[in-house]
């Protein structure tokens with residue numbers, strides 16, 4: 001549904017994105033994740049038909065965004081980073097105007113507007129002037145305008161930026177509701193956002209794609225070692241030497257003893273082996289109380305930082 005092939009965008013001598021390629025299948029929700037200046041908005045502007053790439057090409061629903069920009073824009077709902085709203089129009093007037101611009105007429109127009117108002121929970125402010133609305137509500141009006149015309153592809157550039165937590169939850173719910181209905185690509189620099197809403201993640205940094213995968217696969221692939229968190233009623237040194245004797249233990253992080261004789265420590269193990277059962281058996285054989293044994297998984301945050309701070313050799317991406 002979305003295909004980006006070797007997209008490069010230069011502004012003068014500055015390269016904002018370089019050789020960006022990815023695909024988004026119909027019905028997928030994909031998150032474009034990267035820090036400030038990574039090239040998220042630049043990529044989205046190309047997909048939204050704001051400007052063409054310097055080289056490479058992109059298609060939405062089979063239309064080339066540069067050469068067939070009119071057709072491409074008709075199937076796309078685009079929520080830009082800085083949405084230009086008409087502050088002296090009411091919300092409904094504005095959506096009506098957007099519908100006209102998109103060529104949505106007749107019965108479908110009223111229906112689309114009502115649906116967009118409903119989806120973005122702004123029905124109760126439909127009669128208000130946009131200029132009198134709070135930032136969060138303006139943001140929702142911006143998302144509502146993207147929904148008018150039932151676009152097959154939604155491009156949302158930081159849809160939850162500047163919203164309060166309740167509104168963030170509502171927008172995420174809205175995005176999840178679109179699953180299966182349309183194809184969504186959204187950008188964010190917030191990790192929990194992609195975990196909460198996306199089927200796949202594209203991680204971008206300094207204009208280059210670092211990884212494309214599901215949040216859980218990324219987690220798996222990047223786990224260089226497994227870690228296990230333990231709490232055992234045992235002396236620190238005795239526990240450490242017991243664990244050291246087990247095959248497959250790579251390292252034991254210095255533990256600490258709490259006042260009631262409980263030692264808390266983390267061990268790193270061979271990622272291809274699940275050593276939890278062996279560790280539990282060894283502790284029980286030593287007649288210690290095993291209070292906690294837990295595999296620690298890397299959060300997306302850890303993965304993201306690992307990738308972003310890595311030297312610029314991209315890791316191989318499993319493309320869809």
Ligand SMILES: Nc1ncnc2c1ncn2[C@@H]1O[C@H](COP(=O)(O)OP(=O)(O)OP(=O)(O)O)[C@@H](O)[C@H]1O
Nearest residue numbers: 011014016034035036037038039040041042043189
């Ligand atoms: N019109 C422009 N002229 C010159 N440089 C630009 C232009 N637009 C973007 N850039 C530069 O390209 C790089 C990528 O910008 P982009 O807006 O795509 O980043 P982003 O990932 O969306 O960041 P943010 O999270 O801050 O929104 C940045 O270094 C930015 O300064």
Ligand SMILES: [Mg+2]
Nearest residue numbers: 040041042081
């Ligand atoms: Mg941006």
